[in-house]
Amino acid sequence: TVHVNVRARVAPLGAHHVLLLIEDQTRARRVEEVRRDFISNVSHELKTPVGGLSLLAEAVLDAKDDPEAVERFAGRMRVEADRLNRLVQEIVDFSRLQGNDPLDEPTLVDVDRVVSESLDRTKLAADAKDIDLVGECEVGLAVYGDEGLLVTAVRNLLSNAVTYSERRTRVTVTAARVGDTVQVVVSDQGRGIPEADQDRIFERFYRVDPARSRATGGTGLGLSIVKHICENHGGDVTVWSQEGQGSTFTIRLPVAGRHQDRGGRSA
Numbered sequence: 001t002v003h004v005n006v007r008a009r010v011a012p013l014g015a016h017h018v019l020l021l022i023e024d025q026t027r028a029r030r031v032e033e034v035r036r037d038f039i040s041n042v043s044h045e046l047k048t049p050v051g052g053l054s055l056l057a058e059a060v061l062d063a064k065d066d067p068e069a070v071e072r073f074a075g076r077m078r079v080e081a082d083r084l085n086r087l088v089q090e091i092v093d094f095s096r097l098q099g100n101d102p103l104d105e106p107t108l109v110d111v112d113r114v115v116s117e118s119l120d121r122t123k124l125a126a127d128a129k130d131i132d133l134v135g136e137c138e139v140g141l142a143v144y145g146d147e148g149l150l151v152t153a154v155r156n157l158l159s160n161a162v163t164y165s166e167r168r169t170r171v172t173v174t175a176a177r178v179g180d181t182v183q184v185v186v187s188d189q190g191r192g193i194p195e196a197d198q199d200r201i202f203e204r205f206y207r208v209d210p211a212r213s214r215a216t217g218g219t220g221l222g223l224s225i226v227k228h229i230c231e232n233h234g235g236d237v238t239v240w241s242q243e244g245q246g247s248t249f250t251i252r253l254p255v256a257g258r259h260q261d262r263g264g265r266s267a
């Protein structure tokens, strides 16, 4: 059975004829539902840090005469404010990506730049946990797309890898050509993801362990942003993981040929 939402309109066409217009509204309704869902999720997610900040502000006011307590509360306020910041940034990233449509104006992007930029942006967090962050990229790899979005995708994977790993472990990112695709693989030795959750982690706001993820500042949007970016680039992202054994995320994108193939020779 196929359920469709149709809207029918009847317009008179002279004395003996009418025009019957039947429009399939299924997609429009679905888009509207997704939009409403998203807004309700976002409002819910924003309430947590905002509520936290407001309680902490009260606590600071009450503890005026106790400098140590004030410092403690102020530290927690900073954590909440950072989370709020990240959430707003991810909502902005996400809203740029609604839909799975291909990119408007793809350009030739060097994969080694995407990898090194993503590493740069993750380094501070990795250093703070003494995590060995290692990157390797085959020379001359390129894809068509949007460099900024691709950096966001790889950076989100790297930042998850660091977040969900213990101190003094290793996180790697490698990029290589495999057939007609560029594969960017991010691996960690972290806690892993239970099999039952592996299909769902790419959904918006889905977290394996909501309380723990919130405690680390997670928003539950990161992987859905990665998935959208990959799809916008004609590629995909998959996960392999075993609890306690770490996780490996693989982004696959259509290859755009090597640098030395540019200009004249076919890619």
Ligand code: ADP
Residues within 6 Å of the ligand: 160, 161, 162, 164, 188, 190, 191, 192, 193, 201, 205, 206, 207, 208, 209, 213, 217, 218, 219, 220, 221, 222, 223, 224, 247
């Ligand atoms: P979050 O902001 O909560 O990290 P994501 O969409 O990036 O949201 O990830 C969704 C969930 O998937 C996370 O809450 C976490 O439970 C799980 N996850 C993502 N990456 C990893 C990883 N490298 N190791 C273990 N769990 C992970």
